[in-house]
Amino acid sequence: MSKKKEAKKQATTTNEFQRYVRWFWTLFLGGISAVILLFLLASWGVFGELPDYTILENPKTNLATEIISSDSKTLGKFYFNDNRTPVSFDELPQNLVDALIATEDARYFEHSGIDARGTLRALVYLGSKGGASTISQQLARQLFVGVRSKGLDKYTQKVKEWIIATKLERQYTKEEIIAMYFNIYDFGNNADGIRSAASIYFDKEPNELELKESAMLVGMFKNSSLYNPRDHKNPIGTRNRRNVVLDQMEKYDYITEEVRDSLQKTELDLNYTPQSHRDGIATYFRAYLDGFMKDWIKNNPKPDGEKYNLYGDGLKVYTTIDSRMQSYAEEAVQKHMPRLQAEFDNQNKPERNPTAPFLELDKTEIESLMNRAMRQSERWRVMKKDGKSDKEIIASFNKPTAMTIFSWKGEIDTIMKPMDSMRYYKKFLHPGMMSMDPLTGHVKAWVGGMNYRHFQYDHVNQGKRQVGSTFKPFVYATAIDQLHLSPCYKMPQSQITIEALKFGNPEPWTPKNSDGNYAGELTLQDALANSVNTITARLMDKVGPQPVIDLVQKLGVESNIPAVPSIALGTADLSVYEMVAAYATFANQGVYTKPVMVTHIEDKNGTVLYQFTPESRDVISAETAYVTVKLLEGVTRGGSGTRLRTKGADAYRADYREIVTGYPYEFKNPIAGKTGTTQNQSDGWFMGMVPNLVTGVWVGAEDRATHFRTITYGQGAAMALPIWGMYMRSCIDDEELEISTSDFEAPKDLTIQVDCEDYNPDGEETTPTEEIPDELDF
CATH class of the missing domain: 3.40.710.10 (DD-peptidase/beta-lactamase superfamily)
Incomplete structure (x- = not known):
């Protein structure tokens, strides 16, 4: 080949290489520019509004009002949808924090909101070997972004998560972010946040959680509906998910292999304690307190003139009720009343008392009593409010209806006429x-x-x-x-x-x-x-x-x-x-x-x-x-x-x-x-x-x-x-x-003799022999 052709070939090769280089840098810089532009567009709100710093400083979450006993126990809460009471990082046990980091974000303390290694791995393997969401990103989604999107919105949402996550990392400490993450999550069964979850599933405060209990709760972060320990459709799923968390903790040296193996063999050992307005301890007192608080709120506005929200402002109401004494009182009632009721029912069997449960009333008086009760009932009030006529309402009381009724042996699902159920309830003491x-x-x-x-x-x-x-x-x-x-x-x-x-x-x-x-x-x-x-x-x-x-x-x-x-x-x-x-x-x-x-x-x-x-x-x-x-x-x-x-x-x-x-x-x-x-x-x-x-x-x-x-x-x-x-x-x-098991304290200047064995009428201002006037001068 002539030197001229060889030179031309080399020039062509050089030009092609330079063109490839230009294309590489164009694509590289263009990609970076596109990413930058994408972030800028997201930060400008093109893909949806982002929270400003004032919102980041005070994330909007509904906080339940907590009712606290004199011995510092939670008696219950007032809430509509969110049964949430926040805790600080210091109130979280170390095993709970370790379980979270090992399972959700192993390099949590090494990044600033975005895990580059995890993101690259997710891109290369298209997510087949795990996602790249850090704890900060997951918190961003919970607080400000919402549920996972699909299609193109999936990618713009991820960008918004990245931006918010980095803002969160600048605004809060790592410990504060972890606490916020535990406080915001919905664990199901009215368990909003770790405080409610620990109480509802194990009847404990968060700092009392054992390692396997912490592992179960952290496992629910993957999907609290799928891994709900109360869900009978997936009886072993929650346990398996807990064991995955224990595997992760062993992998990252938070626990030993021996501890992992021993805990994975154990049951969940739930102590399910539901929290609702009609369940739990001191329910009647809490109902009284609901009225007390509403009256207080009516007369005590916030400094800006707005009214406090009993169900969302996170108030703490410190009461005089002692949870131990309240429990003893309720236990005494639960022991005595079924026995007393059993004797009453025995005495008022139809063959013994045809007008049971009433005594000394004839048929006309009983009908009058039941009709009065019908018109005072909640069913009557609701149907009347819905515009039903008296005739329609009365007819409904004599139509068999599926219902759950109370008995001392447990609730009974039955079909009964509402009028018959009213008479059934009249027998209870x-x-x-x-x-x-x-x-x-x-x-x-x-x-x-x-x-x-x-x-x-x-x-x-x-x-x-x-x-x-x-x-x-x-x-x-x-x-x-x-x-x-x-x-x-x-x-x-x-x-x-x-x-x-x-x-x-x-x-x-x-x-x-x-x-x-x-x-x-x-x-x-x-x-x-x-x-x-x-x-x-x-x-x-x-x-x-x-x-x-x-x-x-x-x-x-x-x-x-x-x-x-x-x-x-x-x-x-x-x-x-x-x-x-x-x-x-x-x-x-x-x-x-x-x-x-x-x-x-x-x-x-x-x-x-x-x-x-x-x-x-x-x-x-x-x-x-x-x-x-x-x-x-x-x-x-x-x-x-x-x-x-x-x-x-x-x-x-x-x-x-x-x-x-x-x-x-x-x-x-x-x-x-x-x-x-x-x-x-x-x-x-x-x-x-x-x-x-x-x-x-x-x-x-x-x-x-x-x-x-x-x-x-x-x-x-x-x-x-x-x-x-x-x-x-x-x-x-x-x-x-x-x-106290001591004597009642006697006044120092006692003049009335109280010991009848040593009774001396002469020492009394009024003696047994002294005549009492028929009337006093009022």
């Missing part, structure tokens, strides 16, 4: 119980019923029923305050008639004693212990109804009480809430303290928005309060509360044995208390006190026509006292609660 510290007014336990899912009516605060003999101590206290009587003072238990005009009565009133005994005299101590009606009536005759009412109102009772002598025996309708607060005054040396349920409220940043102010007032002298307490102690030493001093069923007659066997009380400490039973056994009460805790219990049916036939089971000592006994036994046995 309900409890109401409240416990509070008399000194501070802090309410420690609140049980408004037996199952909030099926019975929303609160028998602590909403319900008001006849209080029976639990009202008598108010009469005694008035007499002690005004007449300076000793518990050892004797009065005849013979019958008494209080004249019609004396106190404005429409007709004379002649009370009767339940045992029919009217012979001899009794001390006031024995009279109250045995609930002798005639002696209470004699005291009422001496002091008059109005002073008793005045005292009761000073004790915090707001319900209307008619000024008639018969109130002495408890004809007034009062709530458990009112009765506990009133009795607490006796334990608190005559000082009334208004019950407190909320100590303070904070916003999501910990700023205190509300701090409660104690409300208290002197009502009676410390001496009067102490003497009344000593009278009430006699009830548990020699009266209807004596069974608290005994063990199990041995203290009961044989006909009690079926419902009380297994109730070991055997209290040795001083207890002041009073049972209460209404005339037809429709209401059973027990009010009981130790120096630093006052607790009231009521048991009865929704309608007063539903009740026990006889006083054997229908008295407060059988209906309500067992709940008090089991609750107090648990509280006293829990030494951390420091429930």
Whole structure:
């Protein structure tokens, strides 16, 4: 080949090489320019709006309002869709953080939001060997981008994730990003965020999670629906996914091979504790608190004038409820009520009681009662709101419908006419119980019923029923305050008639004693212990109804009480809430303290928005309060509360044995208390006190026509006292609660003699031989 041709060939080769080089650099620089342009277009919002720095500083997430007990446990939350309560990085266990990094982003602490190696690997293998999303990118998608897109949008979304991820990395520390990621994720079953997830799946706080529990929760990041431990469609999928997380932890040397192998053989060991407004602990109290918070929000706007959002602003409500005492109260109800209900059902079988569950009502009265209940029902309200006619609504109550009904053996799925279901529910006996510290007014336990899912009516605060003999101590206290009587003072238990005009009565009133005994005299101590009606009536005759009412109102009772002598025996309708607060005054040396349920409220940043102010007032002298307490102690030493001093069923007659066997009380400490039973056994009460805790219990049916036939089971000592006994036994046995077993403190200037063995009438200002005036100058 000639030199000329060879030179031409070399020139051609050189030109081609240069052209390839130019093409390479053109493509390379063009690609870089395209990527830069793509990022610029994304940052300019061409592919959708991006968050600015102010939004990055405060990502918009709905935060549930958290209800916190006095012992720092979460009682529940208020939320619409997001049951989310954030935690800081310091509250996360190391094994949880390690599991996340090993599984989702092994080089997390080495990159600045985008993992170049992971991205290159994903491009080369087209994602077949794993994606390239870092934790920061996944957080960006959760917070600002949304669900995964398809088609072309898939790539523009990825660009937006990259941009936001790098912004997040500049705005937050690595630890803060991890905390945000755990807090934002939806783990299913109302478990929004790691705090709710740990609580719902394992009944723990995040920092209490064990390694295998952390691995399961991290495994759910791949797909919380597919790897839901409660999903019966994929029974072993969640466990397998957990084991993949453990494999990753072993791969990156967070755990040893031995630990991995041992944990992979274990079950998930869930402790599923659902969180909803109708499940969990203290449901009735939380319903009360919902109203309390709405009232507070109405009257306490934010600094900018906006109203707080109870379901999204992440408020923290610190309550006085003690989670341990609340649990003991609910356990006592759950133990006693099924036994009592079983006996009631046995007595009211159709063959024994054709009008079951009602007594003393004829067919016409029962129909009237049920029709009234129908028109007051939620079904009637909803259908009326939808524009249905009365005829249509009534017809719906007699049409068989699929429903789930309550029973003490568990919920029952059945088909029943709504009218029949209403009658079915009329048979149930309900409890109401409240416990509070008399000194501070802090309410420690609140049980408004037996199952909030099926019975929303609160028998602590909403319900008001006849209080029976639990009202008598108010009469005694008035007499002690005004007449300076000793518990050892004797009065005849013979019958008494209080004249019609004396106190404005429409007709004379002649009370009767339940045992029919009217012979001899009794001390006031024995009279109250045995609930002798005639002696209470004699005291009422001496002091008059109005002073008793005045005292009761000073004790915090707001319900209307008619000024008639018969109130002495408890004809007034009062709530458990009112009765506990009133009795607490006796334990608190005559000082009334208004019950407190909320100590303070904070916003999501910990700023205190509300701090409660104690409300208290002197009502009676410390001496009067102490003497009344000593009278009430006699009830548990020699009266209807004596069974608290005994063990199990041995203290009961044989006909009690079926419902009380297994109730070991055997209290040795001083207890002041009073049972209460209404005339037809429709209401059973027990009010009981130790120096630093006052607790009231009521048991009865929704309608007063539903009740026990006889006083054997229908008295407060059988209906309500067992709940008090089991609750107090648990509280006293829990030494951390420091429930007092000491004597009630006597005032230093006590002048009334309370020890009847050494009773000296000459040392009294008023003696047994001294005549009491028929009327006082009111």
